[in-house]
Amino acid sequence: MKFNQILIMATLIVGLSSCSVFKKNTNKEHSTTETMQLKGNKWQLIEVDGKTVPAQVNGRVPFLQFEDDRYAANAGCNTLGGAVNITGKNKIKFEQGISTMMACPEFEIEQALSKNIIAVDTYTIEGEVLSLKKGGKTLAKFTLIKAEKGEQALAGTWELDYVSGPRIAFEGLYPNKKPTISFDLTAKKVSGNSSCNNYNGTFKTENNHISFGPLASTKMACEGSGESVYFSTLEKITSFDVNGNTLTLIMGDIAMMRFQKK
Incomplete structure (x- = not known):
């Protein structure tokens, strides 16, 4: 009799433990799914x-x-x-x-x-x-x-409206003309104007990561430091984000440049 009671109690304990484990695993799976989403x-x-x-x-x-x-x-x-x-x-x-x-x-x-x-x-x-x-x-x-995926979101021409780093105000860097950048996704090339000289070069992307190859530009003399700031900042970019008509170029986790679609 005692043996049967012990057996029944052991069975109940195992059953309750199984329910507890199942419940924990279910919660963990739900949490992981929501985290991924x-x-x-x-x-x-x-x-x-x-x-x-x-x-x-x-x-x-x-x-x-x-x-x-x-x-x-x-x-x-x-x-x-x-x-x-x-x-x-x-x-x-x-x-x-x-x-x-x-x-x-x-x-x-x-x-x-x-x-x-x-x-x-x-x-x-x-x-x-x-x-x-x-x-x-x-x-x-x-x-x-529900955004466009990867580099497809880069297509078109963009005009700079913010750059991080210099102590000079944006309007002081680019008083007459704002820099632009255009992406040719088929040829993997970029082109644009630095606010003074025209330029072109290559780029590479993987997911939202991006890097720019050497950029060649015309050699017109330019006033101020706007052009040098633009090119030196582009060299530091590691990733990008497109949000509607806004393109943000990022270094690490710092937003360095922001463009609006033309």
Whole structure:
């Protein structure tokens, strides 16, 4: 009799343990799937602080994007970026990182996103909507951006409207003419104007990584340092991001150059 009772108890313990393990594995699988969906896509900001965000802010689509253990976001002006830690049970923590320092007409949405993203502790994904939350309260919402893949998004001609690094204001670097760049995807060549001389060269891409080959240019004498800043910055670029009509060229995780499609 005692032996039968012991056998029954052992069977129940094994069964309960199996249920517990199964439940843990299911949660882990769900978390991994959502993490892959979160990191593998680009998201457009549609709401922050409970307020609807326009489709474009200062002429740009506001977005959030992840790459490895870092994030990049833009609410229509400056690019925000830093480390991000994503763990099980939909836990997420954004660290304050580097931001560009441009002045733009509309700052309210950028300030709200910058403040709220650091406070976030969890996220949910329902269909194509990503919600960032703190203590169950939604601080920001995003919708999935179905973007063009890889280098196909580079096609066309782009005009520079921001460059990082020099202490001289952008308008002082390029008072008369802004630099341009055009991509020929078939020939793997770039061409354009540095604000003074015409140039051409080659480029290589792999996923969103990009590098430029030697650039040849005409030899017209140019005033100021705008041209040298443009060419020296292009040499440092390691990756790119296309968001609607905006092309951002990046060094590591720092947005170095920004172009608008012509």
